[in-house]
Amino acid sequence: MPGKLMADPDLCVNCRMCEMVCSLTKASVFNPSKARIWIDRREGGSLVQVHHCRHCVVAPCVKACPVQEPKPIWREPASGIVRLESQRCIGCCECLRACPFGAVRFDPQEERAFKCDLCGGDPECVKWCPTGAIRFVDIKAMGTWRARSKGLGGLRSSQGE
Amino acid sequence: MFGWTGRLLRVDLGSGTIRVEETPRGLLRRFLGGRGLNSYLLFSEVKAGADPLGEENKLFFGTSPLTGTGLMSSGRIHVTAKSPLTGILGDSNAGGHFGPELKWAGYDGLILEGSAGAPVYLWVDDDRVELRDASRIWGKTVSETFEGIWSELGDPRVRIAAIGPAGENLVRYASLMTDYGNACGKTGMGTVLGAKRVKAIAVRGTRGFCAADPQGFKALARDLLDRLLKTPAYRVFSRFGTLSYLSLYNRQGRSLARNAQQTGEIPYIDRYEPSRLMEHVTRNVACFGCPIHCKHEFRIRRGPFAGEKGHGTEFCILSAHGPACGNEDETAVLKINNICNEYGICGDTSGIVLAAAFEWYQRGIVTLRDTDGLALEWGNTEAQIELLMRIIRREGFGDLLAEGSARAARAIGKGAERYVSHAKGGDVDQVDIRTLKGCALADAVSSRGADPQRGWPSAEFYPMKAEEARRLFGNEKAADPNGYEGKAALVNYYASLCTLCDVLGLCKFSSAWFNNPIGVPEMAALVTALTGMETTEEALWETAARVHNLERAYLVREGIRRADDRVHGRMMEEAVSTGPHKGARIDPQKFEQMLDEYYDLMGWDRSTGIPKRSTLERMDLREVAEELSSLGILAEDEETSRAF
Numbered sequence: 009m010p011g012k013l014m015a016d017p018d019l020c021v022n023c024r025m026c027e028m029v030c031s032l033t034k035a036s037v038f039n040p041s042k043a044r045i046w047i048d049r050r051e052g053g054s055l056v057q058v059h060h061c062r063h064c065v066v067a068p069c070v071k072a073c074p075v076q077e078p079k080p081i082w083r084e085p086a087s088g089i090v091r092l093e094s095q096r097c098i099g100c101c102e103c104l105r106a107c108p109f110g111a112v113r114f115d116p117q118e119e120r121a122f123k124c125d126l127c128g129g130d131p132e133c134v135k136w137c138p139t140g141a142i143r144f145v146d147i148k149a150m151g152t153w154r155a156r157s158k159g160l161g162g163l164r165s166s167q168g169e
Numbered sequence: 170m171f172g173w174t175g176r177l178l179r180v181d182l183g184s185g186t187i188r189v190e191e192t193p194r195g196l197l198r199r200f201l202g203g204r205g206l207n208s209y210l211l212f213s214e215v216k217a218g219a220d221p222l223g224e225e226n227k228l229f230f231g232t233s234p235l236t237g238t239g240l241m242s243s244g245r246i247h248v249t250a251k252s253p254l255t256g257i258l259g260d261s262n263a264g265g266h267f268g269p270e271l272k273w274a275g276y277d278g279l280i281l282e283g284s285a286g287a288p289v290y291l292w293v294d295d296d297r298v299e300l301r302d303a304s305r306i307w308g309k310t311v312s313e314t315f316e317g318i319w320s321e322l323g324d325p326r327v328r329i330a331a332i333g334p335a336g337e338n339l340v341r342y343a344s345l346m347t348d349y350g351n352a353c354g355k356t357g358m359g360t361v362l363g364a365k366r367v368k369a370i371a372v373r374g375t376r377g378f379c380a381a382d383p384q385g386f387k388a389l390a391r392d393l394l395d396r397l398l399k400t401p402a403y404r405v406f407s408r409f410g411t412l413s414y415l416s417l418y419n420r421q422g423r424s425l426a427r428n429a430q431q432t433g434e435i436p437y438i439d440r441y442e443p444s445r446l447m448e449h450v451t452r453n454v455a456c457f458g459c460p461i462h463c464k465h466e467f468r469i470r471r472g473p474f475a476g477e478k479g480h481g482t483e484f485c486i487l488s489a490h491g492p493a494c495g496n497e498d499e500t501a502v503l504k505i506n507n508i509c510n511e512y513g514i515c516g517d518t519s520g521i522v523l524a525a526a527f528e529w530y531q532r533g534i535v536t537l538r539d540t541d542g543l544a545l546e547w548g549n550t551e552a553q554i555e556l557l558m559r560i561i562r563r564e565g566f567g568d569l570l571a572e573g574s575a576r577a578a579r580a581i582g583k584g585a586e587r588y589v590s591h592a593k594g595g596d597v598d599q600v601d602i603r604t605l606k607g608c609a610l611a612d613a614v615s616s617r618g619a620d621p622q623r624g625w626p627s628a629e630f631y632p633m634k635a636e637e638a639r640r641l642f643g644n645e646k647a648a649d650p651n652g653y654e655g656k657a658a659l660v661n662y663y664a665s666l667c668t669l670c671d672v673l674g675l676c677k678f679s680s681a682w683f684n685n686p687i688g689v690p691e692m693a694a695l696v697t698a699l700t701g702m703e704t705t706e707e708a709l710w711e712t713a714a715r716v717h718n719l720e721r722a723y724l725v726r727e728g729i730r731r732a733d734d735r736v737h738g739r740m741m742e743e744a745v746s747t748g749p750h751k752g753a754r755i756d757p758q759k760f761e762q763m764l765d766e767y768y769d770l771m772g773w774d775r776s777t778g779i780p781k782r783s784t785l786e787r788m789d790l791r792e793v794a795e796e797l798s799s800l801g802i803l804a805e806d807e808e809t810s811r812a813f
Binding site: 021022023024025027028029031032033036037038039040041042048050116136138139 | 237238239241266273325326375376377378379380383386387391394398452453454455456457458459460462
């Protein structure tokens with residue numbers, strides 16, 4: 009398992025460049041509703057949430073999918089990537105309902121679910137994030153990552169929120 | 170269609186008719202989008218002499234090809250109408266997330282015409298567009314309006330542009346707020362919306378759009394991002410934004426205080442040092458797609474307003490409501506910043522108006538009786554805030570000031586006009602243009618009245634090598650701030666650069682105007698990859714010139730002539746009285762020479778300032794020439810030419 013996508017909302021400035029590079033890379037369009045990662049910042053509030061797939065080991069979305077084996081959504085043990093094959097998706101949205109992170113999304117035109125596949129192990133959103141708020145972290149180093157990330161961005165974090 | 174959406178949304182507020190029209194391809198080719206398209210629509214759809222607050226005025230929202238692409242700083246919206254403040258072309262450009270959302274909803278532009286009987290707001294949900302009752306949010310502040318609309322529509326991710334009470338009360342410089350803390354401030358676009366009884370526009374866009382060459386576009390955007398992140402200025406600007414400018418200009422001896430009576434050497438500048446201002450900042454925030462994230466969220470740490478939170482604040486409001494009003498307390502400016510955001514009034518213009526009022530009081534032109542008992546003594550922040558609130562409510566003396574500084578001065582008489590520095594009704598910003606001759610020319614010829622964002626020649630602010638100046642402007646002395654030589658080419662260069670940013674939907678902070686990587690060659694490559702329309706650098710320069718000529722044609726149709734192309738008031742009449750630039754002034758004769766040169770370069774008639782027919786035809790503006798000709802305006806130009 010190569011690593012995990014991690015986001016630090018304190019470093020996020022809500023520029024949403026990750027959304028755009030994701031929609032451009034994965035769907036060849038400029039359209040944040042097609043992005044596999046999305047920022048939720050209630051305008052006026054300081055709370056920022058970065059919604060993205062955690063590629064769970066025991067993935068609720070995989071469990072929830074009612075389609076018989078082989079399921080259109082599955083976890084690839086070697087890479088640790090939870091993949092979704094839209095062509096075989098039946099559009100029931102059970103995976104959206106099951107995901108605790110809001111990471112699986114639904115395309116109303118195609119009527120199919122879609123989600124992050126970590127760009128096969130080299131995520132574009134990480135490369136484009138200008139503040140280093142999104143990182144692809146080696147799983148062995150994860151324990152110390154959050155503490156270290158505080159010193160890297162050069163931004164003041166929100167206080168007392 | 171690539172890059173553009175190919176659709177315009179037209180809303181007739183009187184009848185409630187909503188139409189989607191095809192964007193004429195010819196217009197996109199000639200004007201690209203944003204400011205160019207808006208200005209063309211204003212010229213062709215709003216007749217000369219229209220009342221800015223009447224039903225005949227229209228409001229144009231323009232997205233641009235690069236808007237919403239995720240290219241750095243592509244989150245702009247351009248709003249245009251006839252200005253209630255200046256009576257000429259009014260427009261304003263704001264960041265945030267509203268512009269991209271409108272583009273993703275599938276629109277190159279939105280046109281509001283007529284006026285609604287009862288207050289409404291427009292709800293654009295991709296193809297589903299409706300006018301909704303706004304009686305419950307009418308009279309509310311901007312954040313209350315946002316909350317009200319979000320709860321009514323059940324989605325807090327809907328992007329909103331709204332006016333506050335100042336716009337409803339028709340204060341002539343009311344702003345239109347997009348998201349929190351992003352304002353279309355100048356020239357009163359919020360006032361036009363208020364006159365139309367439109368409280369807000371709410372948008373949710375999920376249609377998106379495509380690029381002709383997505384991989385090529387992505388590679389260009391990546392390269393520009395890498396170059397930006399490596400510039401030395403990036404680390405500083407991404408932290409402070411424009412907060413460091415006041416002390417920077419003070420060090421250069423160009424800051425202004427007490428309504429431009431003092432230049433440089435502000436004694437209380439420590440109050441406005443960026444390090445002190447940053448003590449209030451809690452977080453940096455970006456507009457859509459922007460790695461620069463120059464905006465801030467703050468919480469006031471000291472003083473009577475301690476604990477209050479807010480958004481934004483930048484150089485213009487700091488200088489206008491700070492030293493210009495003799496205000497020595499930065500926390501009061503932060504409080505005023507919040508008032509401007511919440512009540513929807515231009516922070517820049519309102520500060521300059523108040524500064525003029527303070528000077529009128531100092532000189533006895535207005536007295537306690539005129540000000541309804543407010544002692545407008547320099548640094549009296551209580552009176553400053555109270556008078557701002559009275560402007561917003563249009564009460565007493567505030568009602569007069571709500572007309573704008575130039576109009577108020579004319580109404581007061583007694584020499585009040587001398588203390589108002591403006592060009593075509595647009596207030597001159599708080600940097601001393603007597604020490605920057607090119608900036609003075611740029612203000613004088615700007616199509617929306619004095620304004621740095623129309624392209625103050627930034628080369629005057631930093632030392633530029635002689636060879637570089639010769640290469641760019643054809644004259645090695647052009648970038649000398651105190652000289653008068655070669656200014657026409659200098660001003661035109663930067664005005665064109667800024668116009669291209671407004672036309673393409675870029676923030677000027679990421680452009681070559683700010684010494685950042687997006688220059689005109691980069692713009693040409695981006696437009697080509699995005700739209701598939703082969704675009705060269707030369708073609709873009711020509712587009713900028715076309716927009717300048719179009720806007721000029723609009724101005725001359727409204728009666729603007731050479732005599733209006735100047736800065737009025739102290740900036741033109743007095744020399745600098747304090748600081749390292751003491752004695753600096755604008756030589757009237759040399760100013761006229763600069764103007765001559767500028768007209769020659771632009772192809773405008775020297776005596777009238779009217780574009781020549783040959784110029785308009787060369788710019789592919791034949792129908793504009795026909796219109797001016799049918800009104801007898803081009804003939805006027807030809808007659809004077811013969812007389813010479």
